[in-house]
Amino acid sequence: MTGQLVVQTILNSFMLSGLYILIASGLTLVLGVIHIINFAHGAFIMLGAYAIYFLSARWGVPYLFAFVISVFTLGALGMVVEKFLYHRFWGKVLPCLVVAVGLTQVIQQGALVAFGIESKYMDSIFRGTITFLGARFSVERLMVVVIASVLVLGLLIFLKTTKIGMAMRAAAQDTDAAILQGVSISKAAQLAMFIGCGMAAAAGMIIAPIFRADAYMGELLLTKAFMIIIIGGMGSLPGAIMGGLLVGFIDSVGQTLIGYPSQILLFILVIVVLLVKPTGLFSGIVFTIEA
Amino acid sequence: MLRKNRQSTFGYLAVIVFLLLIPLWLKHQYYLHVLVIMFMFSIPALGLRLIWRTGHVSFAQAGFMAIGGYTSSILAKFLGFNSWLALILGGILTAIIAVAIGIPTLRLKSSYFFLVTYAMGEVIRLTFLYLWTPVFGGAIGITGVPRPDPIAIPGIFRLAFLTKGSFYYLVLFFLFVTVLVMHRIDKSRIGATLQAIRDAEDLAKAVGIPTMRHRVFAFATACFFAGIAGGFYAQYHSQVSPLSFTNIVSMEIFAFVVVGGGGHVLGPILGTIMLKGIGEGVRGVGPYEIIVSGILMMLVMIFMPEGMLGVPKAIAALFRKRIKTPESSLEVTSEPAARN
Amino acid sequence: MSQLLETRKLTKRFGGLVAVGELDFHIEEGEILGLIGPNGSGKTTFFNVVTGFLKPSRGKIIFNGHDITNHQPHKIAKRGIVRTFQLNLLFSSFSVLDNVRLAFYLHRTKGPVSAFLNTAASRREEQALTERAMEILDFAGMVDRKDQLASELSYGWQKTLTLAIGVATDPTLLLLDEPLTGISPSRVEAITNLIKMANKHGVTICMIEHNVKLIMGLCERIVALNFGEKIADGLPEEVAHNKEVIEAYLGR
Numbered sequence: 001m002t003g004q005l006v007v008q009t010i011l012n013s014f015m016l017s018g019l020y021i022l023i024a025s026g027l028t029l030v031l032g033v034i035h036i037i038n039f040a041h042g043a044f045i046m047l048g049a050y051a052i053y054f055l056s057a058r059w060g061v062p063y064l065f066a067f068v069i070s071v072f073t074l075g076a077l078g079m080v081v082e083k084f085l086y087h088r089f090w091g092k093v094l095p096c097l098v099v100a101v102g103l104t105q106v107i108q109q110g111a112l113v114a115f116g117i118e119s120k121y122m123d124s125i126f127r128g129t130i131t132f133l134g135a136r137f138s139v140e141r142l143m144v145v146v147i148a149s150v151l152v153l154g155l156l157i158f159l160k161t162t163k164i165g166m167a168m169r170a171a172a173q174d175t176d177a178a179i180l181q182g183v184s185i186s187k188a189a190q191l192a193m194f195i196g197c198g199m200a201a202a203a204g205m206i207i208a209p210i211f212r213a214d215a216y217m218g219e220l221l222l223t224k225a226f227m228i229i230i231i232g233g234m235g236s237l238p239g240a241i242m243g244g245l246l247v248g249f250i251d252s253v254g255q256t257l258i259g260y261p262s263q264i265l266l267f268i269l270v271i272v273v274l275l276v277k278p279t280g281l282f283s284g285i286v287f288t289i290e291a
Numbered sequence: 292m293l294r295k296n297r298q299s300t301f302g303y304l305a306v307i308v309f310l311l312l313i314p315l316w317l318k319h320q321y322y323l324h325v326l327v328i329m330f331m332f333s334i335p336a337l338g339l340r341l342i343w344r345t346g347h348v349s350f351a352q353a354g355f356m357a358i359g360g361y362t363s364s365i366l367a368k369f370l371g372f373n374s375w376l377a378l379i380l381g382g383i384l385t386a387i388i389a390v391a392i393g394i395p396t397l398r399l400k401s402s403y404f405f406l407v408t409y410a411m412g413e414v415i416r417l418t419f420l421y422l423w424t425p426v427f428g429g430a431i432g433i434t435g436v437p438r439p440d441p442i443a444i445p446g447i448f449r450l451a452f453l454t455k456g457s458f459y460y461l462v463l464f465f466l467f468v469t470v471l472v473m474h475r476i477d478k479s480r481i482g483a484t485l486q487a488i489r490d491a492e493d494l495a496k497a498v499g500i501p502t503m504r505h506r507v508f509a510f511a512t513a514c515f516f517a518g519i520a521g522g523f524y525a526q527y528h529s530q531v532s533p534l535s536f537t538n539i540v541s542m543e544i545f546a547f548v549v550v551g552g553g554g555h556v557l558g559p560i561l562g563t564i565m566l567k568g569i570g571e572g573v574r575g576v577g578p579y580e581i582i583v584s585g586i587l588m589m590l591v592m593i594f595m596p597e598g599m600l601g602v603p604k605a606i607a608a609l610f611r612k613r614i615k616t617p618e619s620s621l622e623v624t625s626e627p628a629a630r631n
Numbered sequence: 632m633s634q635l636l637e638t639r640k641l642t643k644r645f646g647g648l649v650a651v652g653e654l655d656f657h658i659e660e661g662e663i664l665g666l667i668g669p670n671g672s673g674k675t676t677f678f679n680v681v682t683g684f685l686k687p688s689r690g691k692i693i694f695n696g697h698d699i700t701n702h703q704p705h706k707i708a709k710r711g712i713v714r715t716f717q718l719n720l721l722f723s724s725f726s727v728l729d730n731v732r733l734a735f736y737l738h739r740t741k742g743p744v745s746a747f748l749n750t751a752a753s754r755r756e757e758q759a760l761t762e763r764a765m766e767i768l769d770f771a772g773m774v775d776r777k778d779q780l781a782s783e784l785s786y787g788w789q790k791t792l793t794l795a796i797g798v799a800t801d802p803t804l805l806l807l808d809e810p811l812t813g814i815s816p817s818r819v820e821a822i823t824n825l826i827k828m829a830n831k832h833g834v835t836i837c838m839i840e841h842n843v844k845l846i847m848g849l850c851e852r853i854v855a856l857n858f859g860e861k862i863a864d865g866l867p868e869e870v871a872h873n874k875e876v877i878e879a880y881l882g883r
Contacts, residue, residue: 037402085589095347098549098592101542105585108539109578149473212478223413226406234403260421267414270407275395278403318876479746480739480757487722487733493684498800499708499737 004188007135009256015141019207023218023221024228024240025152026199031234033192035091039100040081041225042218044197047074048204049213050115071198078197079190086193104218111215120213134145144206151202155195156237168192172235193218222267227270228238233280236285242282265267310463314456327527329567330462334469334520336547336559338513341473343553344482345509346489347401350541351408352517354415357536359385359518360525361419361427364436367526369426374440378426378522385518397506412538418531432532436525458527462599465523466560469516473556478513539581543562546584550591552598561599635660635804635835636681636712643673643680643859650676652859655691658804663830664837665867669879673859674839675717677808682714683707692774695803705816709737711803715796715810717839723782727773727792730781731764732757732771734799744863765798771795771825787818794822798829805829807838811845823849843871854878 023045030038048070055066085103089095124140133138159165170178171188179185203221204213211217226246229235234245247266254262273281292456317323335352342349363381366372372380396407419427439461441451452458460596476482488495488502495502525531551562566587570580595601636658643651645668651673658664666674679685681692683704692700722730739760745753750807768774771791776784781792790810797805810826811819826849830836840846848865853870855863857879863870870876 037406069573088593094348095592097405099589100576101545102588102592103544105546105588109581112578113582130582182591202443216539220413223410223538226409230403230406260417262415263417269409270410271392271395274399274403274407278399475747475749479743479749481743481746483725483729484736485731486724490722490724491720493704493716493798494722495733496684496704497682497708497714497716497720498706498734498796499713500733501705 004134005256007133008137009252011132011135011137011141013249013252015144015248016252017245018145019203019221020224020248021152021241021244022148022199022203022206024225024232024244025155025237026196027132027225028229028232028235028237028240029155029199030192030196031229032237033168034082034086034189036089036093036096037100037226038085038086038193038196039222040103040107041200042222043104044074044078044200044218045204045221046111046213046215046218047077047107048201049208049217050111050120050204051201052205052208053120053122056125057120063125063142067202070205071202072203072239075194075198078193081197082190082193087189090092092228108215108218114289115215120208122209122213124209138210138211146211147202147206152241155199159237164191227266229271229280231273231280232282236280236282239280239282245279269282304509307467310562311460314459320450320455323459325567327455327459327462327563330459330466330560331520331523331527331559332544332547332567333563335513335555336518336544336551336563337469338516339544339548340553340556340559341390341414341476341485341509341513343492343548344485345505345506346492347397347510348405348545349408349510349513350405350538350545351412351415352513352544353536353538353540354412355385355389355514356521356540357415357419357531358388359521360531360536362518363522364433364525364531365426367437368433369434373583374437374526378439378519381522382515382518385514385521389514390507390512393502393507393510397510397573398503407596409538409541412541416533416536416538419536428532430533432530432534434524436529436531437527439526452526462523462527465519469519470556470560472512472516477556481505481508482539490559526605542582543581546588548598550584550587550598552600555600558600565599582597633660633763634658634838635695637693638681638694639691641677641680641692642688643676643685644688647661650859651680651687654856654859654861656854656861658835658837661833661835662852663826663831663835663850665843665846665853666837667841667846667853667870667876668856670841671858672879674856675729675808676859677716677856678808678839681707682712682806697845700793708800708802712806713797713800713802713804713806714806715793717808717812719786719793721781721789721796723780725779725781726778727784728761728764728768728777730769730792731767731795731799732760734796735760736802767799770828772796772821774877787814790814791818791822791825794825797877798825798834802834804835804837807836809839809841811838811842819845847871 008088023041027038027041030041048193049068051074052066055070056063061069062270081103086096089099100253124138126139126143128139129136159169167178168188168191170181170244170266171183171185173186179190204217207217228243228247229240229279231246232241237266250262250266250269254265300402313326314323335356339349339352359381361381362384363374363377366377366380367374392411396404399407418429419432438450443449450457452461475487484495484500484505488500488505492502521531521536524535547562547566548559549562550566551560552558564582566584569583591598634657636656638654638656641651641654641656642649654677656677667679667792668674674684677793680687680838683699683706686701691698694707694710694712697710699710699712702710722733725733739752739756741753741756765774765777768777771794773788773791773795781789784792791811793882794807794810797807807817807826810822817883823845826836826838838846843853850867852865852869853863854861855870855873855876857875862875862879
């Protein structure tokens with residue numbers, strides 16, 4: 001019945017949007033503070049998915065515990081990447097891209113070697129379904145929205161209210177001024193990578209039970225994140241949120257209505273935005289950094 | 292000076308002769324196949340290098356190979372075109388699409404541009420995977436792609452493409468043409484203009500250089516050759532499918548250029564041979580080739596931004612204490628992120 | 632003398648900030664015009680808008696009777712307006728000589744195909760252009776530096792090279808953005824002479840300069856900007872003693 005399908009599609013949009021926003025926020029945060037595109041972002045999504053698969057599904061670690069450990073560990077890995085790979089090329093997009101691609105290749109293919117070619121499927125963490133306006137929706141999917149919202153909101157609050165958060169925003173807006181005010185740029189950079197990669201890992205973790213853990217899953221989601229930050233504004237957190245909402249809806253509704261061609265439309269939208277308003281549709285609210 | 296030129300020309304000729312003679316003694320089909328693959332991927336790698344000389348990076352080379360491959364296959368298989376014509380037309384259509392996508396996107400800064408090409412590569416692949424299945428063949432792609440039509444001079448000789456050896460010569464020919472074109476572009480003022488645009492685009496505009504035109508030209512040329520390589524791929528394997536042209540492949544091609552060195556025309560070829568060769572060395576498990584390539588990319592970027600080609604130069608510099616020309620170095624021409 | 636360049640109510644806004652506001656400005660053919668003003672008064676923005684690097688929010692730009700508003704930078708260069716940049720923009724991986732040769736882009740008649748094929752005609756043209764480049768380097772006193780890498784020049788010589796590049800394009804109007812700032816007195820003298828020589832050869836010049844004293848002897852007329860608006864326009868002596876101008880500089 002179409003009414004049910006409509007509700008289903010819309011609820012699904014929220015799930016996708018939540019996921020996309022989570023991923024795009026992490027990416028755009030790193031872009032804003034360090035002024036580079038962390039191409040390895042997708043690899044962290046994948047690592048998060050595998051982490052939850054092994055910790056929760058295989059070894060039976062309690063979910064919350066597994067979640068927190070993975071996010072922190074992978075966030076720390078992000079800091080290591082920043083310190084040893086990105087920091088030496090401070091701000092230079094091309095070299096950072098090269099090492100990020102190399103790193104991604106190593107992690108991706110390494111995962112294939114270590115974990116095998118087959119995708120890993122796992123049971124839902126959160127059982128049960130809820131019915132809303134006649135449509136059934138699994139709690140797992142609902143939790144995607146919940147967890148993503150909590151994390152992104154947490155990030156916004158962190159950036160706006162805490163001292164460290166404001167220091168990061170200062171570093172993002174004007175590096176020299178921030179240094180003059182005593183902000184440690186390298187610490188800000190490392191923190192940005194910690195949060196960004198942690199959020200990527202979290203995204204992988206919440207999507208793995210619904211989708212699967214797969215060596216290449218990061219790539220597909222990374223492509224989406226790229227398109228979102230272009231549409232929303234590179235380095236803009238509100239842009240990532242609005243862009244994520246928009247793309248999530250386009251994907252869900254588009255897939256239901258016309259199937260795959262919706263992806264082509266999405267790509268065309270990206271081109272149009274680049275032509276009309278290259279800084280992004282929603283840029284300039286909290287902090288915008290031209291990359 | 293003249294003697295040096297004579298020496299290097301002799302050197303190049305010797306190498307070419309050596310390459311031409313290989314199939315005569317290398318009968319092991321598998322190794323011939325590896326060489327064919329190496330030379331084939333060198334072509335889009337050379338294309339990527341050209342794009343790089345304007346300061347942009349493209350992750351869509353595999354996607355454009357796909358366009359070339361599918362186009363020539365459709366023309367040859369379904370519409371009965373002569374396979375050579377189909378191949379050229381495939382390249383031309385790829386270039387046309389490149390121009391169409393390039394015009395709105397090449398004006399962007401390189402960070403935006405490579406994001407767009409990354410998405411582009413995915414969209415192209417997914418288009419061939421999901422759209423127009425009766426023609427594109429979905430996940431299986433197009434099979435039964437005709438082999439290249441035989442070249443014949445009546446009464447004198449006839450070259451039919453039935454053996455690996457014949458394909459070897461064919462890809463070598465394509466590679467040779469590509470190298471020649473790229474070399475000529477490099478040496479001519481067109482190449483100089485491209486480098487000037489990369490060095491200081493605003494200054495280039497200020498002296499009257501139409502920078503977009505040059506960027507589009509470089510992009511279209513690079514994609515034309517990628518399309519030709521894709522068409523060759525289709526004819527060589529007798530099939531073409533979306534699985535062969537993923538973003539992973541684009542990243543591999545990127546690695547070939549980075550590791551080999553973007554400064555000299557031979558760099559990407561060296562990189563392709565090295566990385567594909569290492570892959571074959573540990574053959575049997577595909578991922579290892581890419582892992583090694585990934586590690587090499589990181590090492591090269593950190594220690595040797597000029598790529599492998601920079602090694603002899605670095606050694607020579609140690610002996611002669613000459614000033615290093617940054618023309619081939621990635622570092623000098625990588626722009627800081629806060630570029631306007 | 633006729634008006635070579637004229638702007639009518641030229642305005643450039645960045646969000647709420649008005650960088651250039653309703654500027655009516657003109658440059659006479661053959662003159663050397665000085666453009667002064669404190670930091671942030673809109674001088675470079677003005678150059679950027681006139682040469683097409685920025686789009687104006689309002690207003691018109693007329694050059695030699697043609698409306699060039701909203702034209703692209705390379706087209707404007709083709710029309711004959713060439714500018715230099717405050718930040719010593721140079722083709723860093725090229726030698727001094729090659730930098731000048733690159734500036735001859737608009738004057739090549741042999742197209743890209745001949746260049747690609749390296750025809751005899753193309754080679755001859757390059758030869759001729761190289762000789763011209765050497766002449767310009769001679770004027771600039773840089774012949775002995777011709778093979779040096781542009782990025783390895785000292786600041787003062789880099790500035791000289793940017794001027795040489797500008798002159799090499801054989802422009803009708805040359806816009807110089809702070810050609811004398813931050814260099815030694817000997818360089819100042821050399822560059823000033825170069826500017827005078829170019830002007831004698833028929834190049835109209837407008838130069839932004841921070842240091843009013845330096846351009847007093849060089850410019851025939853000076854325009855002063857403050858907050859994007861014209862506050863003075865006249866002979867150097869008058870402008871230098873203009874109350875508003877003095878206040879503007881002191882106030883910063």
